[in-house]
Amino acid sequence: MKRKLTDNLGLKIGSVLFAALLWLLVTNINNPSLTHRYNDIPVTIINTEYLTGQGKTYEVLDNSDRIDTVTVTGPRTVVNSIRQNDIVAIADMSKITADNTIPIQITSAQYNENLDSIKSSSEEVLLQVEERKSISLPLKASTSGTLQEGYIIGDVTTDQNLVRVSGPESLVSSIASAEVSVAVGGFTGDIGTNAEIRLYDANGKEVVKDSRLSLNINTVGVDVEILGTKSIPLIFAASGTPSDGYRATGVVTSSPDSVLVAGKGNVLRNLSAIEIPDTEVDITGASGDVTTEVDIRKYLPGSVELADTEFSGIVSVTAYVEQEITRTITVSEDSIVVENLPEGFEAAVTTYEEEFPIRVSGLAEEINALDPNQINGIVDIEHLLETGAIETLEEGYYDVRLSFNLPDTVSLRENITARLNIREKE
Numbered sequence: 001m002k003r004k005l006t007d008n009l010g011l012k013i014g015s016v017l018f019a020a021l022l023w024l025l026v027t028n029i030n031n032p033s034l035t036h037r038y039n040d041i042p043v044t045i046i047n048t049e050y051l052t053g054q055g056k057t058y059e060v061l062d063n064s065d066r067i068d069t070v071t072v073t074g075p076r077t078v079v080n081s082i083r084q085n086d087i088v089a090i091a092d093m094s095k096i097t098a099d100n101t102i103p104i105q106i107t108s109a110q111y112n113e114n115l116d117s118i119k120s121s122s123e124e125v126l127l128q129v130e131e132r133k134s135i136s137l138p139l140k141a142s143t144s145g146t147l148q149e150g151y152i153i154g155d156v157t158t159d160q161n162l163v164r165v166s167g168p169e170s171l172v173s174s175i176a177s178a179e180v181s182v183a184v185g186g187f188t189g190d191i192g193t194n195a196e197i198r199l200y201d202a203n204g205k206e207v208v209k210d211s212r213l214s215l216n217i218n219t220v221g222v223d224v225e226i227l228g229t230k231s232i233p234l235i236f237a238a239s240g241t242p243s244d245g246y247r248a249t250g251v252v253t254s255s256p257d258s259v260l261v262a263g264k265g266n267v268l269r270n271l272s273a274i275e276i277p278d279t280e281v282d283i284t285g286a287s288g289d290v291t292t293e294v295d296i297r298k299y300l301p302g303s304v305e306l307a308d309t310e311f312s313g314i315v316s317v318t319a320y321v322e323q324e325i326t327r328t329i330t331v332s333e334d335s336i337v338v339e340n341l342p343e344g345f346e347a348a349v350t351t352y353e354e355e356f357p358i359r360v361s362g363l364a365e366e367i368n369a370l371d372p373n374q375i376n377g378i379v380d381i382e383h384l385l386e387t388g389a390i391e392t393l394e395e396g397y398y399d400v401r402l403s404f405n406l407p408d409t410v411s412l413r414e415n416i417t418a419r420l421n422i423r424e425k426e
Helices: 002-007 009-031 265-269 364-368 379-389
Strands: 033-046 057-061 068-073 087-092 101-108 115-118 126-142 151-157 162-168 177-183 192-195 198-200 219-235 246-257 259-264 288-294 314-323 325-332 335-341 345-350 356-362 375-378 396-401 417-424
Touching: 009 033, 033 101, 033 246, 057 162, 068 087, 087 364, 126 151, 126 219, 177 219, 219 265, 259 265, 325 364, 335 396, 345 364, 345 375, 375 379, 375 417
Parallel strands: 033 087, 126 177, 335 375
Antiparallel strands: 033 068, 057 126, 068 115, 087 101, 101 126, 126 162, 151 219, 177 198, 192 219, 219 259, 246 314, 288 314, 325 356, 345 417, 396 417
């Protein structure tokens, strides 16, 4: 038996080697080695809390969390079974280096152990790491668009007045304000809506939203009050007494003489004028026109406001004061009349002259308007009895003081006496 095994030993060994070579050759022919490239493979970053837990933020640089090419080499049957989504790229944040890079580990979800090699065109994810910063900003509310004519914006309020912004220090430090805006074009009534919060830098340029920035709220409720407008006249008067010989004309003007106010419709409908107390304009001791400034805002009804935001509410008011003049007017004796003479009596009045002068005082306009032919001297019997100038009405002569039908604003400068002759009728 031993002899048989050793017979032709060289030939037998050669046969075995040939068989092995033939097997390898057949195997390679039927399942040859194959290389395949997979493009644009995403890298999954894990354990991000390792960095964020230290109060830091990160940003992936140069799109390094995507691999241009992954090359896989292995048996054809294996490689042909691997799909694009079988290629897994992992970057573990806990393995971050001092240079802020994370090594990338590439594997295949299928047949990974059967592959000859798996290689990546990039081996690390590049990061920019910063300290995390938080700030609180007051929320500003504004409007955009144009209301219909006759309406203005009233109060604009939000249901939150602060927003907290967190993110990389360099980015958060560039933020100067937070605002919301509501479009009001065409509205005539109050608006209630939700508006998105927008962030702006110190130059008023909007800060582009960044995934690294977080806000504790992204929208807020906004209420916009829409008010009607109406032009309302201002009514002024003056108080006090001017110097002797001077008198207020009764004319008080203001600049402006009316104001545009805003309020709800029912309030404006019932508002026809704004009356300012005369205590605001004091002409005591004045010997000429008095001009003063009055803040009318305190006299607006509680639910009404000035519509022009550029108008301060300060109005220039002038009360006109003029010097009185004195003029002598000639009155005819025939113009004297007797009033309230009881039945059974008749009376005659004489001044001993057919005409007599009277001196009157008043403002120039008032004096110049007097017509001597329309001025009557008056003897009022009833008044004489009431005042005791005549105790008992009986025949006789009485010296009485005349009154005249002058305007209330014109005064008589001296007393005029006439002789009254009363007789019983026959």
